Each structure stands twice: as C-alpha cells, then as structure tokens.
Amino acid sequence: MRFLLLGTNPEHTGAATHFVALAQALAEAGHEVGVIAAAGGLIEQQLADTAVQLHRATFRNALDLRGYATVLRTARQLRPHWLVGNFGKEYWPLIVIGRLLRIPVVLFRHRVPPMRRVSAWLLPRLAHRFFAVSRHARRAYLERGVPPGLVQVLYNPVNMALCRHDPVQRSAILRSLDIFGDPVVLGFCGRMQQGKGIFTLFDAATAAMAQxxxxxxxWLGDGPDAQALRERAAAHPLGNRHHFPGWANDIHPYYSAMSMLAFPSIAPETFGRVSVEAQAAGLPVLASDIGGIPETLQPGVTGVLLPPGDVEAWRTAIVNMCDPSRRLPMGAAAEAFVRERFSTNVIAARFVHLLTAASAIRAKGIHRHRRKRPLPGRV
Incomplete structure (x- = not known):
C-alpha cells in the first residue's frame, strides 16, 4: 500500500512525534511511504535516514497555494492509496486535494479542544477516516455531536528500539548529573507548567527523599514555571537531589537513567506518550488518574494511578516504588505491555486493518446499493 503523509509543522510536538513514528512503522511494515515536511523541522530530521521518501513544503495557513502545489505534484508522482494528515492547518488542504485527485483522506486529531464550528462538523464527515488518539478524546468528539461511526481510536506507536534500556548510557548520564552510588531516580519529562502537576510532584518527591x-x-524539560521550580529546589535542604538538565530534543537516552517515571498532570491530557515510552524502556509509571492517561498503563501491573494534586498519595506511592521488589517486576511487565499494545508493528498493522476494513465495508455497501436498482424495463 502507498501512503502520502502531510506534516509541515516544524515544531517539536507530540503530534510531530506521532507523525514520525507512524511513518516509520508503515515503512518498516513494507508499505511505500512519502512524507511532505518542513525543511529543517523535527519531522524531516528524524526521517532523513529512513526508507521514507521526503519532500519539502510549507503551509503558512490553509490557503497557502504554494503548499497546495507541492502536495498536488507529489501526490500525482507517488499516486498514493491514502493521504494522511496530522495537523489542523493541513486538514482542509488534504480534503480539497483528496477530492480533486479522488484519493481517500485520513485525519488524526491529537487535541481535545474543539475546532471551529464548521470544521468540527464537516471534517469528520468529509474525511474517509477520522482518528482520535485515545478513547478519552473520542468521547469528547462524540459529546460535540460527531457520529460514533465516524471516529476511530488509534494509539500512538512507540519505537521499542529507541527506548531500549542501556546501562552504559545510564552510568554516563548519572555521572554527568553528579549522581553516584546505586540511586533510585524518579523522572519527569514534559513541559514545566502548573497544569502538568510539577509542584505536586516536587512536594511529594521531596517528602519521599526524607525517607x-x-x-x-x-526533571527533563522546560516551560513557563521551570524557573519557579528551580528556585523552590534551590531553597530546600534536599534541593541538591533535584536535577534539571533542561530541554532535550531526544529524551530516549534519559529513560535509561531513570528507575521510574512520574506523570503528575492535574489538567486532563489527551493521551500520554511519555508514559508509554517510559514503560517501553522497562520503567513503571506513577500517573494521574485523569483524561487519557489511564489508557497508557495497566494499574497495579505496569504502574499506579493516583489522584491528581494529592501530595500525600504521591509521596506514599513514590516511597513504595523505591522498593525494588515492587518496582522491578512492574518494569518488566511494562515493557511487555507496550510491546503487545503500542509497538510500531502492532499499530501499523492495526492502522492498515482499519483502513482496509473500512474500504471493504464501503465497497460492499455500494455493491448492494447497485443490486437494488431495478433492471431496465422492469417495475
């Protein structure tokens, strides 16, 4: 099968990471994959040395004619069976081009906040397939009036090889952070802002450090509240056990340095890719029971779900997870869980199955409709 994926967003976002993983997954499964990406952006960088065919374009907005011209030219050259879009500003261009070239269109929606009213009503109906990245997100779209049959769920794929635990890398990273001995390292990866629960986690982790x-x-990341968090650590007697490497474009090596991951959001998350990646690296996850996060783990098996914002509950869970007899079996179960549910080959196969099944149902419906037409000369 041939796919053309459109992703000209140059930024490092969860949607961009999903885009890269899906393109790689389809290529590894033997499909012919073309990608239109922004020059120098994350997507182009990460797909540069893969089997994916790269083309460059920019969409400043949904009316950028130069972007349309590039997609039309590339689609006529590749002749894909499916056009795939991941970013809002490219939804309408794909719908228009798909109609012009008679190529079915797949759209992924990574955010729960509603689109503009007209787009929210039309896009799921005009696209041949409309995917949410979690059941939580799907429920939000249904509550806004999208018919259930128009929204499928396809989780983010994770490249297991990138997340593989590396003890040499672990030692090197810990030395660079002046962490020695046999530490237990609680990791946080993401945007440092209050809604991500960083202050709840800081208070809970610091209280656990006393025990x-x-x-x-x-703490891996940056954001509007990063400075306030660093200042809070600097003012605390145990603050030297909080480490702030800053932002990293590639966070995968840091999973090897961690013993467990915290995902303490107090605002709903659409999904939670970092939770799945950490489990792929063999780490148990402590996560808030909110939004789409519970779909990323098996409570009590690969991690623990906790009340958002409850410092005491988080402190207790962190202390309990410091026990290797609890932590290590969960980490082993986590790696197996992700491999069976979120690995690239599993998600690629699921994606293709949903597309072909939909096409078969559509073709069957058309065939039945034609059979019901009366023959010429008969009433």
Missing part, C-alpha cells in the same frame, strides 16, 4: 536517602528526581 529514602537514595532517591533523586530528574
């Missing part, structure tokens, strides 16, 4: 002398906290 667990081997416990350290690794």
């Amino acid at each position: 667990q002398p081997q416990l350290h906290c690794l």
